[in-house]
Amino acid sequence: MIGLLLYLLVGIGLLIFLWLLARRERAPVEGCGRQFVEARQALRTLQLGLLPENLIERIFDPEDFRYVTRVGSGDIGNLFLQERKRISLMWVRRVRCEIRNLMRFHLDYSRLHAKLSVVTEIRLALDLALLLLACRALRILLYSRGPYGARAVVGVLTAAAGRVCAASEKSLAFLNPPALESFRRSSAGDGAAI
């Protein structure tokens, strides 16, 4: 009798577990417009606002500091370092935030829409992990060594961010105007598809 009760309890437990699994929220296969728009926005911010080479060069180029030490007093030098540290920390924080947005997108939706190969997915996952790690390391280095103490990490971070952007670009390519245009052309004559 006790054995039967035990089996019954295990059975009920399994049923509850299966019911909970079935109830779990998951990304709809057809996707969610807001998620795509946010991912697209994050990608644009990274590509146009945070990762342009000249901007990164401007923020982390020590030439500005050399100029300040040449022409200014110690106070101005300190002001400059304080300001540049603030800007570089802001840059890392913004990059991390946008990368996390892209990561969320890739985790929830990308696989349902873009046919990424396993190798590409593994590479993407490694790059995302590397990026978050590099962001953390860079923040610590910027706090402890100032804006010019971590150029190598900046290089690693921007290279990995570039790869993630390229992969995300592929996943979101169908949102680009030419793709929409070709879809519109191939749709019904009355344009009802869009």
Next chain:
Amino acid sequence: MGAPPKHMDVLAATDDLRRRTLVEMTQPLERLIYLASTRDYNTGLYYHHGLAARFSEEAACEALAGCHREAFEELVAASLEELVHELEAYLRSTRVAPGDFIAAWKGLEPYRVAVPVGVDSLSSELVFSNLKVALAILEARLMVRTKPGASRPLSPVQ
């Protein structure tokens, strides 16, 4: 504002603006301040009487906005040394007493409202930060040049 202007009109208006008005302003900072002053604070739209009369209000607005963005991008790309030179040249062009100019710019930070719409906040923060340091450098130079006893108060607006 009516329908969006034709691309060719905007190009022609931009060319006209560069040749007639902006040609005198060699420094991006000077252009940035001038172009920001043609923008209505309430609507965010740019207006230039001569350009609007020659083309259309819409084309003039787009041309001014495009040149404004361009001037801002040049400032973002400028090194601190270049920015100090630009600020010095702009200071000279205003014909305001250097002490008053520096006090006003440090106190009011007028450059904060001269940023084009839609630029990334990091770029604008970088420019503001560089301008802050450039002003400190100019102020230090001014202190060195000014004889003791002849200096005037530097912060009437703070």
